Amino acid sequence: xxNRDQDILQAAEDWQKAGHGVALATVVETWGxxxxxxxxxxxxxxxxxxxxxxSGGCVEGAVVTEALDVIASGQPKLLEFxxxxxxxxxxxxxxGGTIRVYVExxxx
Amino acid sequence: MKLSTLTELNAERAARRPxxxxxxxxxxxxRLVKAVEVAxxxxxxxxxxxxxxxxxxxxxxxxKKLFLNVYAPTAKLVIVGAVHIxxxxxxxxxxxxxxxxxxxxxxxxxxxxxxxxxxLIAEWPDVALPPLNIDHYTAFxxxxxxxxxxxxxxxxxxxxxxxxxxxxxxxxxxxKRGERLKAQGASDADIARIHAPIGLAIGAVSPxxxxxxxxxxxxxxxxxxxxxx
Numbered sequence: 001x002x003n004r005d006q007d008i009l010q011a012a013e014d015w016q017k018a019g020h021g022v023a024l025a026t027v028v029e030t031w032g033x034x035x036x037x038x039x040x041x042x043x044x045x046x047x048x049x050x051x052x053x054x055s056g057g058c059v060e061g062a063v064v065t066e067a068l069d070v071i072a073s074g075q076p077k078l079l080e081f082x083x084x085x086x087x088x089x090x091x092x093x094x095x096g097g098t099i100r101v102y103v104e105x106x107x108x
Numbered sequence: 109m110k111l112s113t114l115t116e117l118n119a120e121r122a123a124r125r126p127x128x129x130x131x132x133x134x135x136x137x138x139r140l141v142k143a144v145e146v147a148x149x150x151x152x153x154x155x156x157x158x159x160x161x162x163x164x165x166x167x168x169x170x171x172k173k174l175f176l177n178v179y180a181p182t183a184k185l186v187i188v189g190a191v192h193i194x195x196x197x198x199x200x201x202x203x204x205x206x207x208x209x210x211x212x213x214x215x216x217x218x219x220x221x222x223x224x225x226x227x228l229i230a231e232w233p234d235v236a237l238p239p240l241n242i243d244h245y246t247a248f249x250x251x252x253x254x255x256x257x258x259x260x261x262x263x264x265x266x267x268x269x270x271x272x273x274x275x276x277x278x279x280x281x282x283x284k285r286g287e288r289l290k291a292q293g294a295s296d297a298d299i300a301r302i303h304a305p306i307g308l309a310i311g312a313v314s315p316x317x318x319x320x321x322x323x324x325x326x327x328x329x330x331x332x333x334x335x336x337x
Contacts, residue, residue: 028175029166039164076136107111
C-alpha cells in the first residue's frame with residue numbers, strides 16, 4: 001500500500017522525538033509530466049531509513065544523500081531534477097518532467 | 109521545520125482540520141496557518157484558493173518564492189451496505205488511501221468473515237453514522253438497495269456535506285428514492301447531489317468492476333475542477 005503523507009509526518013515527529021536526526025523533503029514545484037504532485041514528501045532519518053516518495057522512485061536515492069547533508073548542516077536545500085540534469089545528478093526523471101524538491105531538517 | 113510546527117501540524121491533521129504550511133524556499137522561513145486562521149491572514153486570497161482546491165503550490169509574493177503546502181484531511185469512505193460490491197469496494201478504497209467503514213444492520217451481511225480487516229458496524233444508520241464524524245472530506249455510498257437502510261443514511265450524508273454521495277439503483281429506482289427523500293424533508297438540491305446510477309459508465313458487470321467504476325467516479329469528483337466534475 002502507498003505510504004500516506006499522514007504516516008510520513010507522524011514518522012518524522014516520532015523519529016525526531018526518539019533522538020534521530022530527521023529531514024523532510026517536499027516536492028514544491030513540478031513542470032511537465034512529473035510523477036508526484038507538489039506537496040508529496042519523503043522523510044529521511046540519520047540511519048538512511050526513508051518513508052514516502054517525491055518521484056516514481058527515480059530520484060529518491062539522490063534526495064536521501066542530500067538529506068543526510070541537510071541533517072548534518074541544518075541548512076535547507078532546494079534541489080532540481082529533470083531531463084537536463086541527468087549528467088549533473090546522474091539521475092533524472094524518465095517521464096521527462098522536472099521537479100524541485102525542498103529539503104529541510106526537522107527540529108532545525 | 110521546527111519540531112513545534114510539526115507537532116502542531118500533526119495535531120491538526122489528527123483532528124481532521126485542514127492546515128497550510130507556508131515556506132519561503134530561499135530563506136527557510138516557515139509558518140503554519142490553521143484553517144480557522146486563513147481569513148485573517150495577509151495571504152488570505154492565495155491561501156483560501158489553494159485550500160479550496162486542496163492543492164499545494166508555489167507562488168510569488170513581493171519577489172519572494174513561497175511554497176504553500178496544503179494538508180487536507182485523509183478522505184474517508186463510508187459504505188452503507190455490506191453487500192457483494194462492498195466486499196470489492198472496501199479493499200480497493202483502502203488501496204487508494206481512504207479510511208473505510210462499512211455499515212449494515214443485517215448481521216448476516218456485516219460479518220467479519222465477509223469483511224476481514226475493515227471496520228464494520230452492524231447497526232442501523234441512526235446509531236452507526238453519528239459517531240463516525242462524517243464531514244466534507246468523506247465520500248458516502250449507499251448500496252443496500254433497501255430504503256429502510258439507504259434513505260436515513262442518505263439524509264445523514266446530505267446534512268454532513270459529503271463531497272461525494274452515490275446510491276445504487278436504476279434511474280427508475282432513483283426517481284422513487286428522490287420522491288421518498290423529499291417527503292422526508294430533502295431539497296431538490298440534495299437529491300441532485302446523489303450520483304445515481306452510481307459509478308462511471310465503463311460497462312461494469314461484476315461486483316469488482318462496479319467497485320472500480322464507483323472509485324473512478326469518487327476520484328473524478330475529488331480531483332477534477334468543480335465545473336467539470
